[in-house]
Amino acid sequence: MILMNNFQAEPAELIQQEIAAVEKVIKSGWYILGNEVRNFESAWASRCGISYAVGVGNGMDAIEIGLRALNIGPGDEVITTPMTAFATVLAIIRAGATPVLADIDPITALLDPASVERCLSSHTRAMLLVHLYGQVRNMDTWIALCKHADIHLLEDCAQSHLASWKGKVAGSFGDWGAYSFYPTKNLGTMGDGGAIITNSEELANQARVLRNYGQSQRYHHSELGLNSRLDEMHAAILTARLGWFDFFTARRKEIAKAYFDGIKNPLVHLMAEPVDSESHVYHLFVILCDERDRLNNYLREHGVDNLIHYPIPVHHQVPCKSIRRDLKGLIHAEAHAARCLSIPCHPQMSDGEANKVIEVINEFK
Ligand SMILES: Cc1ncc(COP(=O)(O)O)c(C=O)c1O
Numbered sequence: 001m002i003l004m005n006n007f008q009a010e011p012a013e014l015i016q017q018e019i020a021a022v023e024k025v026i027k028s029g030w031y032i033l034g035n036e037v038r039n040f041e042s043a044w045a046s047r048c049g050i051s052y053a054v055g056v057g058n059g060m061d062a063i064e065i066g067l068r069a070l071n072i073g074p075g076d077e078v079i080t081t082p083m084t085a086f087a088t089v090l091a092i093i094r095a096g097a098t099p100v101l102a103d104i105d106p107i108t109a110l111l112d113p114a115s116v117e118r119c120l121s122s123h124t125r126a127m128l129l130v131h132l133y134g135q136v137r138n139m140d141t142w143i144a145l146c147k148h149a150d151i152h153l154l155e156d157c158a159q160s161h162l163a164s165w166k167g168k169v170a171g172s173f174g175d176w177g178a179y180s181f182y183p184t185k186n187l188g189t190m191g192d193g194g195a196i197i198t199n200s201e202e203l204a205n206q207a208r209v210l211r212n213y214g215q216s217q218r219y220h221h222s223e224l225g226l227n228s229r230l231d232e233m234h235a236a237i238l239t240a241r242l243g244w245f246d247f248f249t250a251r252r253k254e255i256a257k258a259y260f261d262g263i264k265n266p267l268v269h270l271m272a273e274p275v276d277s278e279s280h281v282y283h284l285f286v287i288l289c290d291e292r293d294r295l296n297n298y299l300r301e302h303g304v305d306n307l308i309h310y311p312i313p314v315h316h317q318v319p320c321k322s323i324r325r326d327l328k329g330l331i332h333a334e335a336h337a338a339r340c341l342s343i344p345c346h347p348q349m350s351d352g353e354a355n356k357v358i359e360v361i362n363e364f365k
Contacts, residue, residue: 002344002353004305005184009348014244018190021236031232033212040235043242044195047162048169048177052204054196055230056211059158059180062194063091063128065228066176069196069206070152072097076125078154081111082313082325082333084130088156089314089323091178092128100124101315101325106332107272109133109286109340113141115326117149126152131160131170133309134186134252134283135274139165139173146174154178157197159283161186162249167278171197176207181230181238186252186283187245189234248347252282255345255354259285262358267291267365269339284309285345287361292339295364299343302360307342 025036037055045053056062072078073096080088082101092099103115109132116127127146146153153174157163160170161179171177181193196207209216214225230238260273269288274280286309289295299306313333314320343357 002304002349002357003346004307004342004344005346006348007183011244014240017240017243018237021240022233025232025236028232033229034232036232036235036239037230040230040239040242041195043239044179045197047242047245048172048197050169050172050197051199052197052201054198054204054207054211055235056194056196056207057226057228057230058192059156059178059182059194060087060091060094061211061226061228062178062180062196063088063154063156064095065207065210065226066154066178066196066203067092067095067097067126068210068223069203070126070175072125072152075123077121077123077324078126078128079116079119079124080128080156081130081132082315082330083109083310083336084132084156084314085158085310086314086317087158088128088130089320097125098123099314099320099323101323101330101333103326103328103330104332104336106335108135108137109271109336110135110137112332113138113145115328116145118326118328119324120149120151124149124151126154128154128156129174130156130158131163133271133286134160134163134281136160136163136165136170136279137275139168143173158182158185161281161283162245163281164278172199175200176203181234186249186281187238187241189237189241191234193230193234193238195230249281251347251349252345253277253280255349256280256282256285258351258354259343259345259358262355263287263361265362265364268295268361282345284342286340286342288336288339289341290339292341296341298364299341299360304357304360305344308340309342310340311337313337
């Protein structure tokens, strides 16, 4: 089976570096909020071209902490997309704020500005963009829209590590960006991890307080915070993996290019190509098919693993059925959920495996 991810096929040299990183932490005798977290935070901030990164427990907490750091909570609305990981919307709800769902652009599956505008109200405090599948697009439009509406621009970058638009990296356009380092992400650890990136010293300080029980100094709790700290072990692993990041991202792009060049089947549609090579990092390579479920079974039968991101849009999830949404409906999100399918696109895939995926898809009748 050609897998969606294959960690066992990672280079032996990387595995040795990870073992050395873990050994260093064990021998240091310091496991929470120490040098490894500080080093990784500064390395990640520097790669993002931003002033501060604050390591937290996971990508979902990064969003919750980011919202709380901006005092966005009860009574405040945050506009986002129904075509995302449930965690995006759950984090808004956990911060005490109210999510409002706008529809997507059918070509990119990213938020549609016209729909976002229809969702604005006097309670809107922010728009949380999700750079879905690894794509960063139209940031000029989003910056202008948020400025005009006088709301915060926030970025969920869990799928878009270092994707960039006109030279600026995902997460650096608005007040903050929230990253996840879940194992399958473009930069992932061997467990959970996340970070908030920001140019605001005040927001970074507030995020540091919130991740650590709301503790401003030892045993002084100025807030009711979370326990959500990136730990030393994961920070050390992430530092080791960061050394391979560019190489792995380049490989994802090569596979995507092979798919764009090679997949030719009238029953299968490709999504929009990125505007340039930096604006998509291919966390996922998504294809569209009217007979998606038949294609899903066919691929598995022919040795090609696949997943659906996402089969159920957020507004159809049981706890979210009454969430306010675009009055015109979320038609494109629903159509996308019925047709989308993610095919293997990870750095350890060989050319032979990519060609096999193309061949199998092209033979689908
Ligand atoms: C778009 C998006 N947002 C948020 C998250 C949550 O990240 P984590 O699993 O690290 O909490 C994910 C992870 O799946 C994601 O894909």
